[in-house]
Amino acid sequence: MPPDSTDRVVADQADLSCANCGGHCIFSPTQGKLECTSCGTLRPLETPGDGDAAPEFAYDPDAPENDPPELTHGRIHQCRNCGGAVLFVGAALSEHCPYCNGPVVLGPADAGYRTKALIPFQADRGFARRQMRAWVGKRLAAPRGLPELLDDARLVGLYAPFWTFDSHEALTYWAQYTTGSGNNRRTRKTSGALQIAFDDLLMPASPHVTPLIRDGILHDFDPAALRPYRAAYLAGFAAERHHQSVAQGLAANAPDKDLLIRNRIKRHINKSGVHAIRFQTDTTGIHYRRILLPVWIAHYTYDGTPMKVVISGIDGRTFGERPFSTWKLAAYAAAMSAAAIGLGLAWGAGGLL
Structure with missing residues (x-):
């Protein structure tokens, strides 16, 4: 019988039971261990x-x-x-x-x-x-x-x-x-x-x-x-x-x-x-x-x-x-246009001096 058959799944499910209270365990990313959802018992997974x-x-x-x-x-x-x-x-x-x-x-x-x-x-x-x-x-x-x-x-x-x-x-x-x-x-x-x-x-x-x-x-x-x-x-x-x-x-x-x-x-x-x-x-x-x-x-x-x-x-x-806000995009575009116009005017005024 292949390793990933019913027997393997039943064994996996049993391995997720808490040895302390019999509760269901989930993997805790912060602890790096199995953690019981009922009593908080931690079980290491390192081998x-x-x-x-x-x-x-x-x-x-x-x-x-x-x-x-x-x-x-x-x-x-x-x-x-x-x-x-x-x-x-x-x-x-x-x-x-x-x-x-x-x-x-x-x-x-x-x-x-x-x-x-x-x-x-x-x-x-x-x-x-x-x-x-x-x-x-x-x-x-x-x-x-x-x-x-x-x-x-x-x-x-x-x-x-x-x-x-x-x-x-x-x-x-x-x-x-x-x-x-x-x-x-x-x-x-x-x-x-x-x-x-x-x-x-x-x-x-x-x-x-x-x-x-x-x-x-x-x-x-x-x-x-x-x-x-x-x-x-x-x-x-x-x-x-x-x-x-x-x-x-x-x-x-x-x-x-x-x-x-x-x-x-x-x-x-x-x-x-x-x-x-x-x-x-x-x-x-x-x-x-x-x-x-x-x-x-x-x-x-x-x-x-x-x-x-x-x-x-x-x-x-x-x-x-x-998503994007239409009015914010319009406001950014207007601000950039105003800045470009201002820069152009300043550049032109500088050339006249």
Whole structure:
């Protein structure tokens, strides 16, 4: 019977019971431990193997994948709007999708790939709300009442699925660049070879991990902070399992990798106006990790438009969608126009002296 079967889930649920009073435990980001919601007893989660969470796994695209999906019987919730499948460890904590805020229903058994490691939540709910309040306070032309609206926003802690990829790229490229200007403008051709090594390239492992969510955590990732996957870290939070094979993950993230390669080629050519880039690459040394990373997602609605703010569960870095106040924008534009006119008049008066 696979490790992620019913027996595994039952054991996970039992492991979340407080040894002191039998109450339900959740993971405390501030304590870094399981905390009983009834009596407050703390239980450490550190193990001697915590330092072994960072190793990567080799992948050979010419060989069959040796990491098959496994069936999970648990509290899998399916979103009726976006289709996201979210796992709740312990009692279900929400009736809404962490990604889109749509209604969710308890779904059937779910086949997914085993998570290799995760970075536990370090920013708690209170800290996330303070970061969100600080973020909105710095937004120019924010509508009146927006801070209070965000204070009432539904805030959900989610472990989002990501990949890390390593690879070595042996490139041959062809491109064009421009020289001169006006009648002397010329287009030149160039070609060359380039070696690129990608190390811990962090990529989303789900179509529900939007650029906003990715950017909310991208700069915080440190492989040394990874810990071996344990269900106890998920207690009190939602999580999306990995559903992509390695080949699917590489294919889904190929456009982003292609963009990175093209930018490296531009820097290597070191000319202005580089364009029409073509390249061939021999990719070797592929290694990967399946990991979960923590984010807080706040959902709110302004004038009937749903919006979200994402706060990193690692250090509180905040990104978000926000409305603009029309009258404030008009006031800023008028002030800038007045300043420009005043500067022009002052400049002209100075020229007459």
